[in-house]
Amino acid sequence: MKNTMTLWAMFGLALYSCGHTAERSSTAQTALLPIEEAILHDTGGFYYIDVDAYPADDASLPIGVFDSGTGGLTVLDALVRYDEHHNANQSNGADQVPDFSRETFIYLADQANMPYGNYHAEQKSDLLVEHTLKDVHFMLSGRYYPQATAPDPTGRKRPVKAIVIACNTATAYGKAAVDTFMKKAGLNVPVIGVIDAGARGALAVFEPGESGSIGVFATVGTIASEGYEKTLHRIKSELGYTGDIQVYNQGGHGVAEAVDEEPDFIDRKATIPRSNYRGPALGHASYPIDRTLLDAYRFDFTGNKMLCDSESALDCSIMQLNDTENYVRYHLVSLLEQMRKQGNAKPLKALLLGCTHYPYLTGKIEQVLNELYNYKKGGEYRFRHLMNETVHIIDPAENVADELYAYLNQRRAFNPSGDVARSEFFISVPNTGNKLVKTDRAGHFTYEYKYGRNAGEIQEYVKVVPFDSSNIPAETITRMRAAIPQTFRLIDVFNRQQQ
Numbered sequence: 402m403k404n405t406m407t408l409w410a411m412f413g414l415a416l417y418s419c420g421h422t423a424e425r426s427s428t429a430q431t432a433l434l435p436i437e438e439a440i441l442h443d444t445g446g447f448y449y450i451d452v453d454a455y456p457a458d459d460a461s462l463p464i465g466v467f468d469s470g471t472g473g474l475t476v477l478d479a480l481v482r483y484d485e486h487h488n489a490n491q492s493n494g495a496d497q498v499p500d501f502s503r504e505t506f507i508y509l510a511d512q513a514n515m516p517y518g519n520y521h522a523e524q525k526s527d528l529l530v531e532h533t534l535k536d537v538h539f540m541l542s543g544r545y546y547p548q549a550t551a552p553d554p555t556g557r558k559r560p561v562k563a564i565v566i567a568c569n570t571a572t573a574y575g576k577a578a579v580d581t582f583m584k585k586a587g588l589n590v591p592v593i594g595v596i597d598a599g600a601r602g603a604l605a606v607f608e609p610g611e612s613g614s615i616g617v618f619a620t621v622g623t624i625a626s627e628g629y630e631k632t633l634h635r636i637k638s639e640l641g642y643t644g645d646i647q648v649y650n651q652g653g654h655g656v657a658e659a660v661d662e663e664p665d666f667i668d669r670k671a672t673i674p675r676s677n678y679r680g681p682a683l684g685h686a687s688y689p690i691d692r693t694l695l696d697a698y699r700f701d702f703t704g705n706k707m708l709c710d711s712e713s714a715l716d717c718s719i720m721q722l723n724d725t726e727n728y729v730r731y732h733l734v735s736l737l738e739q740m741r742k743q744g745n746a747k748p749l750k751a752l753l754l755g756c757t758h759y760p761y762l763t764g765k766i767e768q769v770l771n772e773l774y775n776y777k778k779g780g781e782y783r784f785r786h787l788m789n790e791t792v793h794i795i796d797p798a799e800n801v802a803d804e805l806y807a808y809l810n811q812r813r814a815f816n817p818s819g820d821v822a823r824s825e826f827f828i829s830v831p832n833t834g835n836k837l838v839k840t841d842r843a844g845h846f847t848y849e850y851k852y853g854r855n856a857g858e859i860q861e862y863v864k865v866v867p868f869d870s871s872n873i874p875a876e877t878i879t880r881m882r883a884a885i886p887q888t889f890r891l892i893d894v895f896n897r898q899q900q
Contacts, residue, residue, distance in 0.1 A: 518620025599797025619755025
């Protein structure tokens with residue numbers, strides 16, 4: 402199956418590359434979005450890039466990876482650890498030397514504008530597309546702000562030879578726009594998204610004639626796009642699978658936000674229910690906590706991990722999640738309840754983590770799935786008939802690595818003398834120098850401002866600055882150190898170089 406996926410990756414990349422340069426003349430007259438106009442034609446503006454001078458064929462250039470936050474570091478970590486080939490001759494088989502060890506990476510977390518998953522619900526998908534194109538602009542450009550207080554972007558970085566969109570929501574809503582922009586610009590810079598890669602990974606656990614279910618656990622925005630569901634059915638058909646493979650979607654409302662410590666969804670200092678809370682709750686219109694399922698959820702109430710207006714959980718009239726594990730518990734029970742009510746659901750064999758923040762929680766996800774497999778109600782197993790005893794957790798990052806390797810190998814674009822230890826890490830912060838920007842006491846965009854902006858109003862909402870302890874929450878740093886130690890070491894090296 403590994404070789405099959407690699408062949409598909411090469412086929413897709415070949416389609417991208419063939420005749421690409423010639424397409425510019427036929428697309429140059431296509432109407433430009435305002436951000437595209439700023440990048441391609443506003444020579445005196447912040448976003449302008451001289452695409453005619455872009456060094457796309459320089460193999461020594463770094464590889465860009467971006468996400469709406471720090472979750473995409475799980476994708477980068479998969480690239481950093483990837484070892485499926487012999488570096489000397491590119492033949493199959495691990496050689497104990499990571500395949501991208503001579504590549505350098507540039508990572509961007511668009512933390513100021515996250516969560517991307519909420520833009521669709523706020524009817525601002527066009528603004529999400531614009532954010533995604535701005536992320537691409539950063540990768541292609543050569544400037545950044547050395548710190549949040551710097552008045553000018555005097556930092557210098559190299560452009561990139563390939564881009565990985567590590568964000569599922571950005572892939573679902575923005576990748577087609579990015580591909581179109583690359584054609585308009587005449588840039589031969591490949592863009593790899595996580596959705597196709599993840600779908601192939603989920604299908605790989607099935608035999609060609611086997612039936613079963615795939616659960617897609619992703620942001621609300623990604624689920625609403627139907628990106629994974631459509632892609633799973635398309636690739637299932639392309640690969641000739643004949644079994645009845647069902648797809649069940651669970652929008653993980655609040656999970657990515659809780660991982661990134663967004664105060665509208667989690668506040669570790671809170672001791673009582675909060676008025677600004679936006680996560681699942683009793684009586685929530687779309688994501689209600691069901692009192693009859695409290696023994697299935699098995700929420701952890703210790704240490705204010707649940708916020709309740711009563712000393713007894715059974716007497717709560719207000720109940721709010723305040724811990725990442727409790728978010729996982731709520732959504733996995735909700736997924737299985739959805740399947741149970743369907744009536745004819747095939748057993749869950751794969752759970753596709755359709756958000757890059759979720760792999761941080763893999764251990765908790767596995768633990769809760771095991772608990773639910775063994776959960777009894779009235780002496781009977783409530784969910785066992787809906788689950789394989791072992792549910793495969795699918796992290797699309799490994800399949801992204803396959804596709805990136807296939808591209809570099811096909812184009813002979815491996816860096817001959819680079820060093821992964823020279824990788825760079827950047828994050829967006831609100832641009833308080835922009836008088837239109839509105840922030841809260843914590844220095845984040847207010848919710849109303851973040852989702853009240855309109856696409857086409859081209860301005861610098863954010864500054865992109867290097868990672869440091871002032872713009873990464875301590876809890877996030879602790880989680881990264883434990884979950885992605887190799888990439889965390891690269892971040893640590895980068896931080897020391899900035900001092």
